[in-house]
Amino acid sequence: MSTPEQAIQRPISVIVPTYKEAGSLPTLLDRLAALKSRPGSAALEVLIVDDDSCDGTVEMIADRNEPWVRLIVRTEDRGLSPAVLCGLDEAQHDVLVVMDADGSHPAEAIPELDRALSNGADFALGSRYVAGGSTEDGWGVLRWINSKIATWMALPFTRALDPMSGFFAIERSTLQRGTCIDPIGYKIGLELIVKCQCRSVVEVPIHFSTRTYGESKLTLKVQLQYLVHIVRLGRFKFPRLSSFIPFAMVGASGMAVYVGLLALLNYICGDVLPVWLQIIMAVLMTMTWNFYWDRRLAFWDSRSQSIWAQYAGFVSVCAIPVLLTFFLTWSFSASTDLPLAGLIGTTFGSAAGLIFNWFGNRFFIFKSAH
Ligand SMILES: Nc1nc2c(ncn2[C@@H]2O[C@H](COP(=O)(O)OP(=O)(O)O)[C@@H](O)[C@H]2O)c(=O)[nH]1
Ligand SMILES: [Mg+2]
Numbered sequence: 001m002s003t004p005e006q007a008i009q010r011p012i013s014v015i016v017p018t019y020k021e022a023g024s025l026p027t028l029l030d031r032l033a034a035l036k037s038r039p040g041s042a043a044l045e046v047l048i049v050d051d052d053s054c055d056g057t058v059e060m061i062a063d064r065n066e067p068w069v070r071l072i073v074r075t076e077d078r079g080l081s082p083a084v085l086c087g088l089d090e091a092q093h094d095v096l097v098v099m100d101a102d103g104s105h106p107a108e109a110i111p112e113l114d115r116a117l118s119n120g121a122d123f124a125l126g127s128r129y130v131a132g133g134s135t136e137d138g139w140g141v142l143r144w145i146n147s148k149i150a151t152w153m154a155l156p157f158t159r160a161l162d163p164m165s166g167f168f169a170i171e172r173s174t175l176q177r178g179t180c181i182d183p184i185g186y187k188i189g190l191e192l193i194v195k196c197q198c199r200s201v202v203e204v205p206i207h208f209s210t211r212t213y214g215e216s217k218l219t220l221k222v223q224l225q226y227l228v229h230i231v232r233l234g235r236f237k238f239p240r241l242s243s244f245i246p247f248a249m250v251g252a253s254g255m256a257v258y259v260g261l262l263a264l265l266n267y268i269c270g271d272v273l274p275v276w277l278q279i280i281m282a283v284l285m286t287m288t289w290n291f292y293w294d295r296r297l298a299f300w301d302s303r304s305q306s307i308w309a310q311y312a313g314f315v316s317v318c319a320i321p322v323l324l325t326f327f328l329t330w331s332f333s334a335s336t337d338l339p340l341a342g343l344i345g346t347t348f349g350s351a352a353g354l355i356f357n358w359f360g361n362r363f364f365i366f367k368s369a370h
Contacts, residue, residue, distance in 0.1 A: 006111040008035065009118065011043040012095045012169075014110065015087030017080050018048055021101035022056040023213030029069060031107040036068065044068060048101070049087040051078045080217070081183035081191070094172040098188070099126075102211035105167035112204045113169035122174050122198035125160055125189065126167030132205030133162070146223070153230050154190055157237060160201045163190045167206065174198065180236065185229040186222050194233050235300065239368070246297035247358050250290055255346045258286040258325070262342040275338060279329050282342065283322055287315060298358075299366030313365035318357050325349025 014032060018025065025048070036044040046069045050057050061071045072090060074083060084098055095114055099105040109126055116124035127133045129151075135144075147164060154163045168189045178196040185191075193201055234242045261282040265273070273281075291314045295303060302310075315322075329338075329345030362368070 005038060006115075007038045008041040008044055008111055009114060010095050011093040012045075012097055012110065012114060013087075013091030013093040014044065014046045014097045014099060014107075015084060015091060016046060016048050016099055016101045017083040017087065018050045018053060018057060018101045019080075019083075019217060020053045020055045020214055021050075022053065022060055024102045024211065025057065025060060026064075027103055027212075028101055028107065029064065029066070033066070035107050035110060043093065045070065045092055047072060047087045047090055049074065049083040049090075051075075051083055079183065080186055081188045084188045085181065085183050088175060091172075095169060096172060096175065097167075097169045099167045100211075102214060102216075104209050104211055106206050106209075109167075109204055109206050110169070113167075116202040116204055117169055117171055119202075121200045121202035122170070122196070123189075123193050123201045124169040125162055125165050125201060125203045126206040127160070127162035127165060127203035128206065128208045129161035130203040130205050133203075133207070134205075135208045136210045150187075150223075150226060153226075154187075157190065157194050157233055158198075158201055160193070160203055162203060163187075163193060163201075165189055168192075170196065170198075182232060184232065185225040187226060187229060190233070191229070194237055239301070243298050243301075243362060243368075244358055247294055247361075248354060250293040250298060251350050251354060251357075253293070254286050254290040255343075255350050257289050258282055258346045259339050259342045261285055262329070263339040266338045270338070275333050276330055278338065279326055279333070279342070283326055286346075287318060287322060290318075291315075294361070295366070299361065301368050302366040305366070310365055314361060317360035317365055318353060321349045321353030321357060324352055 016028065029046070032044065032046055035041070048057070048061060048069065048071045050071060050073050052073055052075045058071065058073060061069060070090075072086060074086060087098070088096055095117060097110055097113060099107070105126055113124040113126065128135050150164050151162065157163070164187060166186075166189060170192060174196050175192065178192060181191060181195050183191075192198070231242070262278065265278040265282060270278070291311055294314070295307070295310065325345040325348070327345075328348055329341045332341035332344050
């Protein structure tokens with residue numbers, strides 16, 4: 001935990017995104033004022049970045065009339081992450097701290113976060129899960145599980161125990177390393193750790209209090225956005241793997257589609273269509289299925305190119321495994337049911353195609369934009 005009377009060593013800008021936090025803000029500002037007035041403290045500015053809450057926030061800040069507190073009211077591009085980015089942009093000092101307005105984050109830990117940066121960390125996190133950190137009793141089990149799963153999903157990007165924390169500090173020079181910072185979702189801290197290539201992430205233990213006023217804005221929609229965020233971070237940090245894994249998964253789904261189509265075609269028109277034609281129809285439809293999903297999920301970064309040229313290229317690259325699938329299915333169909341023959345055919349065809357098709361498509365057809 002932070003030492004109670006530690007002074008602020010370097011000028012710091014504290015960014016506080018707010019939405020309907022008029023009830024919580026006075027206490028936070030009092031705590032920040034107490035921190036600022038510690039003997040020997042360097043300058044502290046606070047930027048309240050409010051998304052036009054219309055709840056008295058503007059009047060309250062005006063009444064307090066504290067020159068070190070700046071209010072920015074945003075009316076467009078609302079959302080937590082854009083608000084934080086706006087605050088980071090407007091901040092005057094080189095040490096930047098982001099925290100919630102709701103009282104969950106102890107302002108008194110700010111000097112400790114700054115000290116971690118001074119000692120060489122790229123990123124300092126106020127952490128609930130590092131030794132010495134805690135969450136207030138009464139944190140529901142569901143919220144705890146939710147937080148743990150989210151943390152687990154962030155493991156490919158950071159070993160930090162609490163990367164979901166909205167309480168963090170970063171130096172401007174580190175922030176400026178960030179490329180393509182994408183303000184989707186809630187986890188701007190995780191976004192900055194990845195995009196600003198923060199290698200040394202230090203966690204400062206904090207006691208995370210439950211908010212006293214207002215409600216959490218962590219809705220189900222926000223949690224779904226987190227999944228999209230993780231996928232995007234994966235594409236940024238591990239572009240090849242993020243292409244190959246979906247490609248393999250689409251390939252596996254294609255096997256099921258192929259066998260299902262053969263069963264369906266055989267059931268509906270087995271008496272009128274020759275087997276070879278049923279197989280060709282199933283092969284073509286499966287290839288189109290794979291093309292559609294591969295283009296969306298595996299080769300997402302080259303979707304600006306012509307879809308028809310890509311389709312033609314995809315079909316040519318897949319020709320050998322597709323022919324293998326066709327001939328195996330056809331020859332086994334003489335001695336067994338068509339769907340089972342299809343399963344044998346597609347197993348060998350897909351195995352042959354997995355590496356060959358991926359390399360062919362990745363390097364010749366869907367050329368990466370980066
Ligand atoms: N400017 C802005 N702030 C937001 C928005 N959503 C949440 N916040 C603020 O971001 C901080 C974190 O939100 P909170 O609801 O406490 O999330 P939780 O701590 O995960 O429950 C709080 O200070 C909120 O007021 C938003 O859309 N715009
Ligand atoms: Mg909060």
